[in-house]
Structure formats: structure tokens, C-alpha cells
Amino acid sequence: MSNKKVNYRVLSVELDEILTKLQSNDLDVDEAIKLYERGMEVAKEIEKYLKEAENKITKIKTCWQSEESV
């Protein structure tokens, strides 16, 4: 269900870094291709995560549970 291995924040930062690097002037074509491929991979992982993962609710037991809540 929810993909525990995906850390959205980490991937998001990585994508931003790749976008920045791809705009720099002194980039080797080989490096650029590698960055492009990784960038596409990251974007696809993020898309998959957002489309498929679900929010998971865990209710924590309390010692006052037997009482009425407001």
C-alpha cells in the first residue's frame, strides 16, 4: 500500500538538484545524459508514490478512553 522506501523529501531535493545542474553551462554530454536519466527516474518515482500510496491512520490508546469525548 504505502511505499515505505520512498522518502518524498529526499527525492524532491534530488530532482531540484538535477534540474539546476542540467542548466549549468559547463556540463559534459555524458554527464548530462546520466543526469537526465536519473531525473526521469526520480520524477516517475514521485508520481507513482503520489498516485498509489495511501495515508495510514493509527489511533493510539489512551488511559482516558473510557470517558466520553466532547
Add this chain to the structure above:
Amino acid sequence: MSDVVLSVSEFVSVFNQTLENAYPSINIVGELANFHISKNKWVYFDLKDKYASVKFFATVYKLPGPLEDGLVLQVSGSPSLHPMFGFSINVQSIKPVGEGSLRRAAILLEIKLRCEGLFDDSRKRELPYPPNSIGLITSGESAAYFDFMKIINARWSGLNINFIDVQVQGDRAPEQIISALNYYNSHEKLVDAIIITRGGGSAEDLAVFNNEQLTRAVSASRIPTLVAIGHEADISLAELAADKRASTPSNAAELLVPDKRIVLDHMTRSKVMMGEFLITITSNTRAKLVDKTMRLADIVTQFARELRQSYTMRHQILTAYNPASVLKRGYAVIRSKDTRIIKSVKRISMNDKLDIELNDGFILAKAEHTRIKSKAH
């Protein structure tokens, strides 16, 4: 009964027992008067109304916050007759009542806590955006809970939501909320942000969030905490102490996580941009390559030209030094009979046979006379 004679102490004892049986605990509301604290431990005050005034006694731990004369308070306590100091009520709990007093008490507490620096901007931390796991503290049956969950589920995915169901108004609320805060803070790997929220309500309902202990607990929370109390007017002290505040439970959800529709759109655009960047880079690289090739061609051409010039020059020099050219200019080569070239007049004596080579032939000659050139030459 009137025949019974008691000593003073006996009377006090019996009277207190009667009081205990009849009034183990009572609640009285009145206006605070003659409020003072002794030795930072003992609190003395009166509650009065138009016709009467009663004395109270408490320890500082019972105070809900800073108080001042004129506030309307509801006090619960047990009446007793002190053997020495007379009648007073021992306080169990104190709380301001009525919108005016609640607001005034909150202002007094706000001043005190602000002086302590609890609300300083420098103490506020950013919440992780988005968090991986959150600790929600709210009432499970409230509209606040449903509103918050609805927006969170619409906006984001893959979130771990830990939820502690608490009362969000009434006397039990502060201790439950503080308990929940302590729980999350003591399980540090569990959540990376805490959200405390409730919807709108009356001044009494919202008084929980002006409670001193609760406000201090929010301020002390090591995990970044967002407090969202939906209401129209004043901001509660818990919200001032929080790392972030939101105006409503829905607003809290909006501040907490991005909108995945916008993020997905950004992903689509990013993929297009990356493709365009790659095209730019390859065409720039190709252009640079063409440029370098042309420059290389220029250099090679230039080198060849220089080489040819150098060759031409050397050829000219060589040509000039060619003996055949020299002879053409009128010089002669003189050889002695043994075919050795003579360079000095000292080698020639009178009547020596000389072989003179000119450009187009030879002369056989005999020397008559030699003369050495002076040094000046």
C-alpha cells in the same frame, strides 16, 4: 444539644467534621478581592458579591495563571474552620469564568509568558514539509477531525497519521492534551510534526488553550508543533507558543502538506524541461565541436603557411650561398696545382701555377707578384 459543653478545640473538631460531611466540596463563583501571595507559596484571597465575602486559602500550585482583583472566578474547595485563623475555604481548583474574566486572565498570562520569551520568533522551528509522519491531537468526533482528515487525504499520500483522541474543552482537556504531547515527544522517532486542533466555540470552550500548563507544554515540545484553534477573535496562548499556527483545522492541513495535484503537474513539467535541457546541451556541445574543428583547421593552415615561408627563406639563403651563384656574380675560385683551393696570398710564391675557375670556364695562370691587404681592410 444545648446542654453539651465543648472545649474550643473540641468545637473546632466537631464543626469541621460536620462541614466535611455536609460540604466535602463546593463550587463558588464570585469576584476576586484582596488577592495576595505570601512567601511565593501561600495564596490568600476573598471571593465576594454584592452582599457577602468569603475567605479562601490556596497553594500557588492551584493558580491557573496570574490573577488580579476584579476577575470573576469559579473556585472549588472544602470549607474549614482553622483552629487559629478562623474560617476559610481550602482551594481545590480555580478558574476564571465569563468572557471578560477569561480574556483578562489570558492577557495577564500572556504578559507573563511573553516576558519569559515563550513566544519569541527565535524559538519557532519550521515544520518538515511535507512530514513523513504526524501526531494528531484532537477530538475524534469533532468536525475539526473530519475537516482535517478530508483535506489531508485530498492533498497528500503516504502519510503516517498517529491520532490521540482527547477532550478539547472542559476541565479534563488540558491534562489530556498535555499527556498526548508528552507521548509524542517521548517517542521521538514516531512523528516529525504534531498538530493540535479544534473548531470554533465559546470563550469558555476555548479557555483550555489559554491554560498555563498547556501553553508551556506546547512551547517545550521538542517536536515541531502546529496549533489551529478555529475561532473569530483572539489568538490563544497555545497558538502563540506553537511553532506554527493555522486559523482552522482545514487551514492546518493546507499548511502541513503540499497539494499533490500541483506536485504531479510539476513532475510533468520537470520531465519536459529535462528533455529540453538535454537537447540544449547536446546542440551546444555540437556547436562547440564545430567551432573547435574550424579553429583547428585555421591553426593547421597557419602552420603550413609559416612552414612554407620558412622553407622559402631558407631556400633563398641556400641559393645565395651556392657557389655557382657566387661565381655568377663575378667571384673566382683559385686552386693550386694540387687542386686545393687557395684562400690566402701567403700560400702563393712567384711563378706558381694557378688554376682559376670562373663561372663559365678555367684559366691556367702564373703568379707574378703578391701583396697583402693592410689591417684596415
